[in-house]
Amino acid sequence: MDHDLLSRRLVGTWLLESFSLDSDAGTQIFPMGRAASGYVSYSDDGWMSFQVSASGRQPYDVPMQDGGSTEQTVAAARSFLAYAGPYTVDEVQSTVSQQVEQCLVPNWVGDLHVRHVTLDGAGGLVLASDPFPIGPTPHRVVLRFQARPATR
Template sequence: MENKRLTIQEMLPGAWELVSYQVMDSRGNVTYPLGADATGMAIFLAEGFMSVQIMSSGRPLYAGGDIHQGPDNAMIAAAKGYLAYSGSYQIFEDQGMVEQQMEVSLNPNWAGDNQPRYIQFLDERLIINSQPVFIHGQEQNTKLIWKRAES
């Protein structure tokens, strides 16, 4: 009996919970831009759409409960402690890559951008690496580890 290896197209769709979001600089130093306790969700639909949301813990609440207004320091902390983008994606099985078309993004520089993400599945984890990106003014490599979400 042949042991068939599943493809990215077969394994990627679904909801994923963040395990770790870390970056590594050129000297090998690892940091956690949204904190070691960041939480997040990534959703990949089989039809080719995705959404990624990651946030730091402990962001200050907006006084009064308004969804769009708060003290400047709370609004700045909310934006600095959040990474979000959504759009469509295309899989390139032979390269182990997913190219994400970021149709909307909290980061205005990413809106309308296409970005490759390199995909691995290891021990029931989804590991996503990107090409180097600028974080805190320095070019760094990102590594996101996800586990399948449970309902």
């Protein structure tokens, strides 16, 4: 087994450092705020899971899935994003392709999210999309992570 392969180095759980939409002109949008938290996990059996939340999320009146008012439920959904599904790695292109099978946003189910992967020697991971239009300016999703230390 080649431990230098991207597919091997990607396996594990990565803690979110930042989630931004970056333009080539240098502007950044932070859709979950600058203090977003979350993680992405890649298993060695080819399954991934991604979760991100805004900081300061307000609790529901009753601590159950359906325990919030309509306003609380809308706020909770808008401040959290999660999806999961199988993934594949292209070693030549340094990309990971994530097939969305489960997602908070129903419209994304069936989508393929392709991310350019950059790993540094200090335990950092950057996942970036190709540019896509936000208004008149193209932006790319940029997710920065740090490796989560093993707990066992």
